[in-house]
Amino acid sequence: MSARxxxxxxxxxxxxxxxxxxxxxxxxxxxxxxxxxxxxxxxxDAAAHSFRGPTERNAVMFGPPGFAYVYxxxxxxxxxxxxxxxxGSAGAVLIRAIEPTVGxxxxxxxxxxxxxxxxxxxxxxxxxxxxxxxxxxxxxLDASPFAxxxxxxxxxxVAGPRIGITKAADLPWRYGEKGSRFLSKPFPAVAAAAYRSx
DNA sequence: TGCCCGATTAACT
DNA sequence: GTTAATCGGGCAA
Numbered sequence: 001m002s003a004r005x006x007x008x009x010x011x012x013x014x015x016x017x018x019x020x021x022x023x024x025x026x027x028x029x030x031x032x033x034x035x036x037x038x039x040x041x042x043x044x045d046a047a048a049h050s051f052r053g054p055t056e057r058n059a060v061m062f063g064p065p066g067f068a069y070v071y072x073x074x075x076x077x078x079x080x081x082x083x084x085x086x087x088g089s090a091g092a093v094l095i096r097a098i099e100p101t102v103g104x105x106x107x108x109x110x111x112x113x114x115x116x117x118x119x120x121x122x123x124x125x126x127x128x129x130x131x132x133x134x135x136x137x138x139x140x141l142d143a144s145p146f147a148x149x150x151x152x153x154x155x156x157x158v159a160g161p162r163i164g165i166t167k168a169a170d171l172p173w174r175y176g177e178k179g180s181r182f183l184s185k186p187f188p189a190v191a192a193a194a195y196r197s198x
Numbered sequence: 199t200g201c202c203c204g205a206t207t208a209a210c211t
Numbered sequence: 212g213t214t215a216a217t218c219g220g221g222c223a224a
Binding site for chain 2: 124
């Protein structure tokens with residue numbers, strides 16, 4: 001049985017935390033699955049919501065690491081982030097896709113589809129499947145309704161350019177599990193850098 | 199106050 | 212491949 005992640009896990013650079021999250025188990029109110037795709041956002045990164053300084057929306061990013069940053073995307077969808085980077089460097093990791101494993105019936109009902117591959121393959125989709133909304137904004141990641149467990153075995157992690165951004169679009173700060181069928185999009189075969197993580 | 203646009207998705211052609 | 216849906220944040224005026 002793998003260990004439940006404590007807040008200290010997130011008290012590191014987003015570039016360390018993001019690849020370490022691949023293969024971890026994320027549950028929200030007992031529903032969720034295995035993390036297969038995330039993206040890192042650093043404060044010095046023009047694509048990060050924290051780039052222009054604190055506002056009402058991104059305030060939690062400027063607080064201590066280990067908390068949830070939830071925001072509305074395109075006025076329609078919710079997106080879930082894990083706040084990282086203590087010491088004034090406001091960063092977060094965007095949760096982009098999970099392999100659904102726990103609470104499949106609940107996720108199918110919330111999503112309105114039985115296609116397991118489309119349940120949680122995308123930041124908006126996984127929030128809908130896991131029931132994440134603005135009510136989880138600012139909540140600690142090591143307490144209910146969240147439960148996150150470290151991966152139990154070695155995982156092949158690949159990195160590539162992030163999705164859906166126009167600023168700093170060249171930075172390879174998207175991380176995923178190599179070959180997963182549950183990615184929101186495949187990684188570019190040529191550009192992707194691969195490495196093995198334990 | 200007004201305007202533009204976005205860390206998206208699903209339903210089109 | 213293209214586009215509508217839908218609305219708050221951020222910036223100019």
